[in-house]
Amino acid sequence: MPKSATAKPADRHRTPATPRHYAVIGAGIAGVACARTLRQAGHKVTLFERNEVPGGRMASADTAFGRFDSGAQYFTVRDPRFALALEATPGLCKRWSANLVRVLDAHGRVAEAALPSLEAHWVAQPGMDALVAHWAAPLGDSLITGTQVTQIEPDALDPQRWQLRTAGADDSQHVYSGFDAVLLAVPPSRTRALLGDGKLSATLSRKIEPVRIAPCWTLMIAFPQANQPTMSHLGPQWNAARSTHHRVAWLARESSKPGRDPIERWTLQASAAWSQEHLRDTPSRVEAKLLRAFAEITGIHATPAHAQALCWSEAQTQVPLGQTHLWDAKARIGVAGDWCTGHRVEDAFLSGLSLALAVI
């Protein structure tokens, strides 16, 4: 992990002159970075997450054959502020010697062995979700999971503040009130919807309008038969590849990542164009098509013991916002997420951090 020059304790709390109560929506890495920073500055924070666990697109799927990183595969560290935050989690993230190549065509022809990369690839252990879970832990009861925010509206008792309407997994409805500001750290389509198409902040809605983010079909497959003593290694010698196959953009051997189960497991990510074209396909049709592509690229024709296809409707930014965050001080609404500047884990972290610092 790159060392930063000025390491300080990560969870030092201060007492602000005017403590405020912030609602943060979305417990991906952007929302958690934002909420933690506000907490460390001494403010009260309530973080709402639709899923049962934090992590967002840094997700892991548990199966009988081991874990898969179903979203982000690894992260890179370019900014000293991200490096500093990671220094406070010793042992949680490990360098992945990915043995990365570029595969050129549908016959698995390798264009470049060992893709030149000056950057280290890092993964959290035992799965990518562990990093966000670790950073969210100090928030305790301030993190409310399984709760989707459906509407932001003026507080019924104090119009200078905001209240949030929420829906639980069991369709239970609640209203949380008394927020001095609301900070959204959710993908663009949800941001647009929660901003009520300009009703809450016309400025924010107008700025977000051009942002575009592509979907991604992901396939996770396991071959426990490859680990039998009579068989040595299944498929290619490389562990990860960027691919120009028309269906597949990325594939990686999950079992090659540090701290993972040794059972042979692969994760494939379809290209943005193919994912968009096949957005309405069923998971079983997508599974069959991606399995064929996998066999063409890797030469592995065995039937996997486990296969699961899932679609991320908003995965990778195509047109970013072009600035780290948005903060409408008059409306007291802010916006963060990877899509503000890019499509990487680090972009999301820095966006959440910069929004919190702007608000403070």
Ligand SMILES: Cc1cc2nc3c(=O)[nH]c(=O)nc-3n(C[C@H](O)[C@H](O)[C@H](O)COP(=O)(O)OP(=O)(O)OC[C@H]3O[C@@H](n4cnc5c(N)ncnc54)[C@H](O)[C@@H]3O)c2cc1C
């Ligand atoms: C398939 C795939 C592969 C990727 N590979 C890489 C990679 O290898 N390296 C890399 O650096 N990046 C990768 N990324 C991108 C990386 O995952 C993202 O940049 C980062 O995780 C985004 O974080 P975020 O906090 O901005 O958003 P998210 O992680 O999307 O977090 C948003 C959160 O908001 C929650 N939410 C949404 N609406 C509501 C609501 N109304 N109420 C409450 N909660 C809500 C969601 O459930 C989610 O938890 C990949 C992404 C995908 C999908």
